[in-house]
Every structure is written in C-alpha cells, then in structure tokens.
Amino acid sequence: MKQMSHLDDIPSTPGKFKPYFHRTRWQSSVAKLAFWSLVFVGLIFIFFYRSPVSSNPDPSRRSLRTYSWGGPAWEKRVRSSARVRTRRGFSVLVTGAAGFVGTHVSAALKRRGDGVLGLDNFNDYYDPSLKRARQALLERSGVFVVEGDINDAALLKKLFEVVPFTHVMHLAAQAGVRYAMENPSSYVHSNIAGFVNLLEVCKSANPQPAIVWASSSSVYGLNTKVPFSEKDRTDQPASLYAATKKAGEEIAHTYNHIYGLSLTGLRFFTVYGPWGRPDMAYFFFTRDILKGKAISIFEGVNHGTVARDFTYIDDIVKGCLGALDTAEKSTGSGGKKRGAAQLRVFNLGNTSPVPVTDLVTILERLLKVKAKRNIMKLPRNGDVQFTHANISSAQRELGYKPTTDLQTGLKKFARWYLGYYNGGKKAAS
Numbered sequence: 001m002k003q004m005s006h007l008d009d010i011p012s013t014p015g016k017f018k019p020y021f022h023r024t025r026w027q028s029s030v031a032k033l034a035f036w037s038l039v040f041v042g043l044i045f046i047f048f049y050r051s052p053v054s055s056n057p058d059p060s061r062r063s064l065r066t067y068s069w070g071g072p073a074w075e076k077r078v079r080s081s082a083r084v085r086t087r088r089g090f091s092v093l094v095t096g097a098a099g100f101v102g103t104h105v106s107a108a109l110k111r112r113g114d115g116v117l118g119l120d121n122f123n124d125y126y127d128p129s130l131k132r133a134r135q136a137l138l139e140r141s142g143v144f145v146v147e148g149d150i151n152d153a154a155l156l157k158k159l160f161e162v163v164p165f166t167h168v169m170h171l172a173a174q175a176g177v178r179y180a181m182e183n184p185s186s187y188v189h190s191n192i193a194g195f196v197n198l199l200e201v202c203k204s205a206n207p208q209p210a211i212v213w214a215s216s217s218s219v220y221g222l223n224t225k226v227p228f229s230e231k232d233r234t235d236q237p238a239s240l241y242a243a244t245k246k247a248g249e250e251i252a253h254t255y256n257h258i259y260g261l262s263l264t265g266l267r268f269f270t271v272y273g274p275w276g277r278p279d280m281a282y283f284f285f286t287r288d289i290l291k292g293k294a295i296s297i298f299e300g301v302n303h304g305t306v307a308r309d310f311t312y313i314d315d316i317v318k319g320c321l322g323a324l325d326t327a328e329k330s331t332g333s334g335g336k337k338r339g340a341a342q343l344r345v346f347n348l349g350n351t352s353p354v355p356v357t358d359l360v361t362i363l364e365r366l367l368k369v370k371a372k373r374n375i376m377k378l379p380r381n382g383d384v385q386f387t388h389a390n391i392s393s394a395q396r397e398l399g400y401k402p403t404t405d406l407q408t409g410l411k412k413f414a415r416w417y418l419g420y421y422n423g424g425k426k427a428a429s
C-alpha cells in the first residue's frame with residue numbers, strides 16, 4: 001500500500017480540511033502556529049517592502065489599474081525632471097503629459113529651459129501605445145512622466161513635497177464630445193472629481209502654484225452668436241463633456257475666491273496636428289480614407305454646413321506658454337487666502353471656421369485617395385453645428401496669434417501620420 005506523504009494528507013477541497021485537523025492536538029497546534037506565522041510574516045512584508053501604490057478607483061475603466069511610485073530613485077528622477085535650467089524659468093507640473101496637447105506643451109517648456117514633470121494615467125480611452133510613444137519622445141528630451149491619476153491625492157501631495165512647483169499646466173481630462181453618452185462617469189471622474197482633487201492639493205501647497213488648465217470651446221453649446229466671445233453665455237451645454245468643462249470653470253472661480261489660487265482656463269477650439277488624438281474626426285477620417293472605408297460626414301438641418309474653427313497644435317502651444325508667462329502668482333499659502341488672485345478665461349481658436357466637407361477634400365488631396373463619403377444628419381449626441389472663436393482677448397493679454405491655416409496644418413499632420421503608421425500600412429486603432 002502506498003504510504004501517504006504529508007502533502008497527500010492535505011485534501012484538495014478546503015471544505016474537507018477540518019476533519020483532518022482534529023486528529024491530534026499536536027497537529028492542530030502546529031498548523032495554527034504555521035498559519036499565524038505566515039500571516040505575521042506576510043504583514044511584515046507588506047509593511048516594509050511595499051512601495052506606495054495607489055489604485056485608480058475609476059469604475060468606468062475596463063482595467064482597474066495600480067500605479068507604483070515613490071522611493072529615493074523615483075524622487076531623484078522627479079526632482080531632476082522638474083529642475084529649472086534658466087535663471088527665471090518655471091517649474092511646471094504638466095498633467096495629461098502623455099496626451100496630445102500635454103506632450104507638445106511639455107516638450108516646448110523643456111526646450112526653453114523650464115523644469116517639467118509630467119503626470120499621466122495612460123488610460124485606454126484610445127490606443128495607449130500612442131501615449132507610450134509620446135512618453136518615449138518626452139523621456140528623450142528629459143521629461144519624466146510619472147504614471148498616476150489626478151484623483152490620487154497622496155501622489156499629488158508627494159509630488160508637491162518633492163518639488164515646489166511654480167505652475168501647474170492641467171491638461172489631464174476625459175476628452176471627446178460623443179463618448180460622453182457611452183461613458184458619462186469617466187467625465188465626472190476626470191473632469192470634475194480629478195480637477196477638484198488637484199485644486200485641493202494646490203491650495204494647500206506652500207507656495208501655491210499658478211494654474212493654467214484646459215477648458216473647451218464646447219462650453220458655448222447652443223450659443224448662436226458668432227464669433228464666440230468669452231462674454232457670451234455658456235449655460236446651454238450640448239454634451240456632458242461640455243457640462244463638465246463648464247463646471248470646471250465654476251469650480252475654478254470657487255478656488256480662486258476662497259483660497260487665492262491664480263487660475264487661467266483656456267477654451268481650446270478643435271485642436272489638431274501631429275501626435276494627435278485618434279478619436280478626433282480628422283484623425284480617423286485619415287485612417288479610414290487610407291483603408292478605403294466609408295466615412296460619415298455630418299450635416300445640419302436643411303443640408304446646413306457643419307464647421308469647426310480647427311486650431312493647429314503649435315498655435316495652441318504658444319497660447320499655453322503665453323498663459324503661463326502672464327499668470328500672476330497665487331496669493332494664498334497653506335490653504336489660506338491672503339488677497340485677491342488672478343482669474344482668467346480665454347478662447348484659443350483660429351478665427352476661421354472650415355466646413356467638415358472641406359477638411360475631407362484637403363485630406364483627399366494630401367493622401368491622394370478619394371474618400372467614400374457618407375453624408376448623414378448631425379446626430380443628437382452632443383455635437384454642435386458650428387464653432388468660431390473671437391480671440392481678441394487672448395491676442396491682447398497673451399500675445400496669442402495663430403498663424404497656421406488648415407491646409408498647412410493638415411499637411412504636417414499627414415506627413416507625421418504616414419511616417420508613424422508606416423505609410424498607413426500599419427493601421428491606427
């Protein structure tokens with residue numbers, strides 16, 4: 001007969017474990033001792049060896065992600081990336097640094113000698129490999145992108161402990177107008193809860209940073225007065241995305257009023273260009289035209305033109321830098337207001353709306369492929385028919401002056417796209 005080893009002794013089903021345990025008092029106490037020793041060692045291990053790990057509690061994301069950060073080597077990288085290289089340079093925390101605008105702004109700041117630390121949660125709203133490629137680009141120019149979420153208060157506090165940031169360029173957001181109907185909570189999570197969390201940390205920081213952040217042209221919603229001026233009404237959002245950006249503007253007012261935070265909101269108008277966002281029409285039109293796939297082009301009632309004030313990324317970057325350069329210091333410190341602080345909002349557009357049908361014609365010429373056009377009624381999914389920015393305020397106060405027309409900007413985009421996706425053979429997802 002086969003001798004039973006001690007391993008054979010342990011049954012495979014946990015429910016059957018008990019009867020074997022009470023065979024002898026000795027066996028029982030050894031098992032108990034072993035069990036509690038394991039628990040004890042486990043606890044010690046967790047206490048001493050776990051680097052600060054924070055989880056992204058966003059229930060709307062497919063994957064619940066954990067980020068690890070902290071430790072002397074990590075802090076050294078943070079400090080080095082944020083180190084100012086010129087006499088009057090800034091030390092800027094850029095949230096959403098692996099995003100489209102975030103990457104371009106971070107690179108531009110670094111180029112001129114400012115200290116830049118990036119933060120990004122690398123979520124999968126669109127192909128994360130594009131975000132990783134942008135991150136690699138930034139790392140090559142000396143910008144470290146910390147992987148983490150703006151909802152993570154412990155991480156943000158740690159970053160401010162390590163670096164006394166003079167400015168925050170807040171670009172992390174859930175973007176996209178139409179996706180808000182699919183995943184509304186992701187907009188609340190990033191654009192409202194995340195923004196409040198960031199402001200909470202900024203207001204308690206000493207010194208408080210000046211904050212420049214991305215609002216959106218979509219706040220004009222159903223406004224019909226054109227061009228859109230900052231003084232126009234913004235109380236009729238057409239999408240939840242727009243509503244969360246509008247909420248952000250009101251939240252900014254509150255933190256400015258109570259805590260003396262210097263806050264500048266920038267209403268971006270349909271930003272496009274190299275390293276852009278694959279969820280935007282110009283990007284996926286390019287992909288689909290190259291694949292020979294039909295594209296849907298929206299039109300208004302009675303065949304009304306749908307148009308956008310498309311704005312080229314380099315112009316937007318200049319606007320962002322202008323906003324940082326003219327931002328006054330926050331007046332509070334350690335959570336206490338010490339005087340009135342600056343509160344601004346600016347349109348950053350191109351001032352010349354282009355019909356979406358013309359955008360497609362330009363792409364056809366650049367790609368040398370005829371698009372399969374499928375004209376359809378503008379769906380009721382948050383899109384507005386027309387945007388057009390009045391930029392006189394940004395021109396006056398930020399020195400903002402867009403110089404790139406859609407034809408020129410799309411040429412640069414197409415060149416990048418074809419290079420990045422191997423002549424369009426490697427399809428963008």
Ligand SMILES: O=C(O)[C@H]1O[C@H](OP(=O)(O)OP(=O)(O)OC[C@H]2O[C@@H](n3ccc(=O)[nH]c3=O)[C@H](O)[C@@H]2O)[C@H](O)[C@@H](O)[C@H]1O
Pocket residue numbers: 175176177215216217218268269270271279280281282296297298306307308356383384385
């Ligand atoms: O300025 C902003 O604040 C916003 O700009 C951008 O939104 P939009 O201006 O809506 O850009 P985008 O989706 O590229 O559609 C462009 C045009 O194509 C039309 N469009 C779109 C899809 C389609 O299938 N067919 C079509 O005709 C569509 O009707 C529209 O006329 C950002 O995505 C958003 O995050 C926000 O930053």
